[in-house]
Amino acid sequence: MKIDTSSSNNRYQSYSDYKDSGIGWLGKMPIHWQLVRSRYIFTRKQRPVRKNDGVVTAFRDGQVTLRVNRRVDGFTESIKEIGYQGVRKGDLLIHAMDGFAGAIGVSDSDGKCSPVCSVCVARIKIHMPYYGYLVRQLAVTDFITSLAKGIRERSTEFRYSEFSNLELAVPTISEQEKIAEFLDHETAKIDTLIEKQQQLIKLLKEKRQAVISHAVTKGLNPDAPMKDSGVEWLGEVPEHWTVRRLKHTATLQSGIPKGKDLSDKVAIEVPMLRVANVQDGYLKLDDVHNLKIEPSDLDRYLLKTGDVLMNEGGDNDKLGRGAIWRGEISPCIHQNHVFAIRPRDIEPEWLTINTRSEYAKFYFYTVAKQSTNLASISSSNIKETPLVIPPKDERIAILDHLREQLDKLDRVQEFSVKQIELLQERRTALISAAVTGKIDVRNFKVGDTDAA
Known part of the structure; x- marks a missing residue:
């Protein structure tokens, strides 16, 4: 981004006379500098x-x-x-x-x-x-x-x-003081705008979590009869819904440990997903490592389309985070700090949205093994995760509803992220223009640009 100093723009004026500094990064500078x-x-x-x-x-x-x-x-x-x-x-x-x-x-x-x-x-x-x-x-x-x-x-x-x-x-001392005063004032205004966008993003994330949690635990019909879920921190769920442990509706596949000695053994090299590849709701596949394994281990640790991947640990707010494997790389295995959960009678999308709800996050937090700033959850505790399961037609309707609502929130969040990027670019351009003399702020007074 470049600061406009054209005569048609009265907000920022350039100096009247410049000279070549002979310095590449500086270019032309005010003649008296x-x-x-x-x-x-x-x-x-x-x-x-x-x-x-x-x-x-x-x-x-x-x-x-x-x-x-x-x-x-x-x-x-x-x-x-x-x-x-x-x-x-x-x-x-x-x-x-x-x-x-x-x-x-x-x-x-x-x-x-x-x-x-x-x-x-x-x-x-x-x-x-x-x-x-x-x-x-x-x-x-x-x-x-x-x-x-x-x-x-x-x-x-x-x-x-x-x-x-x-x-x-x-520059002269008076110009140095004026430039610093100008930048203190203008960057503070930009920082305030950035902070407002960051607060909006925070609220959008909270809204997103609330939308997911309500839809997953209460459904779309506000008049549906309710019943006690039997889980204290889950509360009531629609009367005709089922609550059962994950182990009764999916199987959990543990990953391969690294460091196995393959000396003098036949080995093949295959892509392997690590914790860094499994993000909250999506996969980051730009840096997938390969691992040498024995051919007989391939089937045991092979990922299948529809698997729900979940990380064993990390920051408290990332416990249980995961995403759906859709066969992006074939063949591909996973390390032992990433669980592959294979649903039997529900959609992987429903399992994923359940584990991203507030009640599931609370469960993961309560059963996790805590250490300084980190937490980990065992496969046995993952298997005991309570799942709220409506009939299939309701699951599909809820997923469609969530897709529509979350897409709207995502678009607003993407706009806010872009606004922050533009504000940061403007901040950088403004500082560059002022400290290198591309704009003349000698007559700047607080309040001059407040209404601009």
Whole structure:
């Protein structure tokens, strides 16, 4: 996305005069801006750690703050505080491991940080928030491809030695302050819109779960006579429906364990589904691994069209998640952490929608073996899952109804996801345009763009 600076668009104006910077990522820059090598703007500071200093972390969203105020994922966790260094509010932190993922910004706190971060302070008079925006933008976009050794990924380091040789744009101090003020205001507005879309997606997921659970346990006829299901946390179900254990309507096939020694044995290589391939309601088949097995094991672990695949464990909210196998790969087997459930007298779609309902999720949670942030469920507990089973014509009608309702919710959610992508693109484009001088915000005042 490119920010329009044409004369017909009065929202963002460009500078009147530009010059060629000679720098590929910068292109033309305002004629009065200067280029200064980074090492003449910043110096790397090694401060001692003070008593009672809290841990300051550079997160991937550009926030640099005390860890106690933030989530604990998305950054490198240090086991021992060896080599920690002091941080002061206003320092620029560059995370070596996660810099290209966005972990660069200005600290809002005093504290200490891991040696994986470079702590940068100013050699000359600058407005640090402007450079927080500029340096992070250079890292997360394709401006500085020379720093990335191959594809940018978590293991690609943003090294200070290379950063220090970069030539950076130096507007006047007043412009640096105005650009940072403009971006603080405008990105906050965009972030608010993104948050609203994220909240909508959360509500849509809750609505989706409610629609599934009501249809599966109550049916489509609000006037149907009800009876006690016999399951305390399931409550009442339509009087003519059946409630029975999964083991009485399906068979469960366990998967093959890995690591079997096949030395000096005849072996064949076949595709094998792992936990990563089985998502909530769909299969992710872009990275299916192969496994060498004995030919006699093929039939024992072979997947058949109509099997319902369920994962043994994972996060609590993913317990029992699964999808229907429709013979996408043939032949294909499954590992021992993925169960293949083969319905005998109900549709695989009905079994799947049952296991995605709130009552089934509650059951899985209560019987699961819990560990730190993870849970697992045994095959014997899967077999004991209570299934709510209406007559076939009602099952088909409910599935058709759910397909229609869920498709509507999916379309709204897809639209919200697209809106978030567009807002994120606009945020990136706006930051790029401002920090590189493609738009002139010297006359910006809070409220100028609020009505736009």
